[in-house]
Amino acid sequence: MIRCGFCGHEFPEDEGIRSCGKCGKPGGCRMVRCPKCFYENPPEPKSLKTVKKLFGKLK
Numbered sequence: 079m080i081r082c083g084f085c086g087h088e089f090p091e092d093e094g095i096r097s098c099g100k101c102g103k104p105g106g107c108r109m110v111r112c113p114k115c116f117y118e119n120p121p122e123p124k125s126l127k128t129v130k131k132l133f134g135k136l137k
């Protein structure tokens with residue numbers, strides 16, 4: 079889950095808008111846009127996803 083740094087909306091990473099193509103960065107950026115306010119947020123780090131999976135299995 080990503081929490082938007084601007085509006086606070088929480089959304090799954092796959093629900094966000096990726097690669098808008100407007101920045102012109104070679105190879106594209108990895109930012110994820112909030113589906114509610116379109117603010118660009120950094121993606122969730124892979125290490126954090128791994129930790130969340132581990133704790134999810136313990137429940």
